[in-house]
Amino acid sequence: MSITADTTVIGGIAAKFRTCPATGLQVDLAAERLIKANAVAAIVFLAIGGLFGLLVALTRWPAVHLLSSDMFYLVLTAHGLDVLLVWIIFFEMAVLYFASAIILNCRLAAPRIGWLGFALMLVGALLTNVTVLQGDASVMFTSYVPMQAPPNFYLGLILFAVGALLGCFIFLGTLVIAKEEKTYEGSIPLVTFGALTACIIAVFTIASGAIILIPTWLWSLGYISHIDTVMYKLVWWAMGHSSQQINMAAQVAIWYAIPAMLLGAKPLSEKVSRSAFLMYILFLQLASAHHMLVEPGISSEWKVFNTSYAIYLAVLGSMIHGMSIPGAIEAAQRRNGFTNGVFEWLRRAPWGNPAFAGMFLSLVLFGFLGGISGVVLGTEQINIMLHNTLYVPGHFHATVVAGTTLAFMAITYLLVPLIFQREIIWPRLAKWQPYLFGLGAAGISLFMMGAGTLGVSRRHWDITFSDAALSFDYPPAAFLMLGLNGLSGILAAIGGGLFVVIIVASVLFGKKVDASNVVAALGPTPQKQMSDTVSTYGSAGTFHLPGTYILVSIFFTAFVLYYFVNWKYLSELWQLG
Amino acid sequence: MAKAKSETTTAAEQPQRIPAMQRLLDNHFLLLFIGVVVPTVLYLLWGVMELSQIPIAE
């Protein structure tokens, strides 16, 4: 059967395909349309949620203090919803469809259900947004009971979650079809396996969300009289934190995918990388306990076990990826001929390609800022010093903004030519975008973590306490931190705005991509000097990866030092227990 | 499509022992099952159990 066929009939079901000019793979047009729709919705909500974020940062900046208190809490609620949930999950739907139908060269299972899911997510996201903007639902993203929002706030979230669950089922269904129709041989590709990990975590996340949000919705309607406050938090965080673990798995899959596309990188070891994902599947969700460490009513045994992801086995998974990914890049670059010294492979990496730059910055910022701070923050006793301070948003802006969002931006630079079939407009501007955004996001994380270390509360409109009966002043350094946070917020907003504008303009006005320009459309890649067919897996013949060993050693040293510094601070605290 | 099919039949004809761990990692629905059960038991059920055992104040 010719790969240029427009319509392929498999098992009695007709699907329309086009042939990808870059890979020769068949691209299911139904999957392609769904990827486009979800990616576009994601980017729209990124723009909205990002703008809200800028307003939050400018209000926290004491010298600017932009919004009134009512507006601040409203905007902060909307910011959390739109970026932590809506942007991320819409984009993850696109990733799931791409990692199944496109990478597996297969038709997408039940595209109509995919559209139903998309519609539910869109209606849900809009409903919750409208409810928040009407002003009676400034309950924060977490909506802790007994604080109550109007029923539509919860209903919107439920619809959104159901839509996302349909997307997960389609992903799993596509895996089944691909296996039955033998569109791949042996095991699924590593990137698809990472997406499977994300999908599995998503199923747990959404189920937990349903378990807690449906009763809360009924409570808001008046059908249920009481919801236990700790129980709510326990189950809510099984959704709220696990949803960020979906990001983790999805972004690691992207970290593997981009070097594979641009450099021909291969995993050093399929066995090691997949086992690391298995650690995620088993234990990553347990870290929902990070939000329960200073709650009354749950034992220290539960806290220590769950907050450590079962003796840090999921952290082990991340540390493995943290070596495998730069290792795969180093091995590929050395195969490509960049063998001089320890770091030629890194120096001569395609830093001018926004997909590569975004991916690598995301990896480094996530590891150094997000990963280390997450483990420290999630240490049961150390959490007493940091719970609900600005350290918490500082940490998760390193993971979700500098990590996930930057990784999603990076892969978008490849999705535009491959899926939207358009060239990136203004490549010179695009080249700078990941650096601007990465720098801004890193600043936001660092300065909020700094302010949090000084005790500054999160979700707080006025750190001068000007209307309080009893006065209190945070240390002056905290004000400096929040000023710098405001500046970083502006930088990130410029970087984020640039991304939205470049992508929207490219999709609308970019030059059409076909076989003649598809390789160039992926952005600059290093000149390949050797064929990569000599080895069947990444590390064969290049077991020695000195650059990666040095990077990993620097990371580990930083991790250990920062960990002990925090224990020292803790030991100076008033005695408890 | 057709080409891929014929290749796998020949590969399947020569039985190759696939290690148990690889079979686990290739069994997507088993992974889904354990990925949902493990956190449900260790995080949710254990947590709910503790919350249900809080004594009443005097």
Added chain:
Amino acid sequence: MALTSPESKVWWNEPVGRAELTWIAIAFLWGVFMFSMMVWWHLEGNQNLSNEVYRVSPAKFEAKVEAFTEKYKVREEADIPVAKPEPGADVYMLSRLWEWWPILELKKGQTYRLHLSSMDWQHGFSLQPVNINIQVHPNLEHVITLTPTQTGEFSVVCNEFCGVGHHTMVGRIHVVD
């Protein structure tokens, strides 16, 4: 390549490089160490959150706090009573929209059993500038064993969002010699 199926059919048996194995071993041991650190701190450390918790109705807790305040009241500050309990006593503080009540005066180096609960929504007990942060729930009485190690005027900031007056919710603990 990460975007294609593994080339070898039985990839589980492919060798793993020695450096990778070393890193896995280091990362695993570091995880065991970090886990043990939390356990060890429970045995030997001085900063562990108490697990003593009771279910209590807001009205009942309020009555206890009022009886405590009446018994130990020594003065008022900004119209808020200041309670000065004897060392080792059970000490009460309630949170409600938008105050911490009453003000406490404690002695340095003495150990107190501090009872915390909320009358309405969740609040965050954030002792500043010490930086001890504990979540406070309605219907739960959390008994924390606390030993101040510094003297001075300390503030209790609410760090759980509790509505429009959240940022005005400040309480006070004095520690004297």
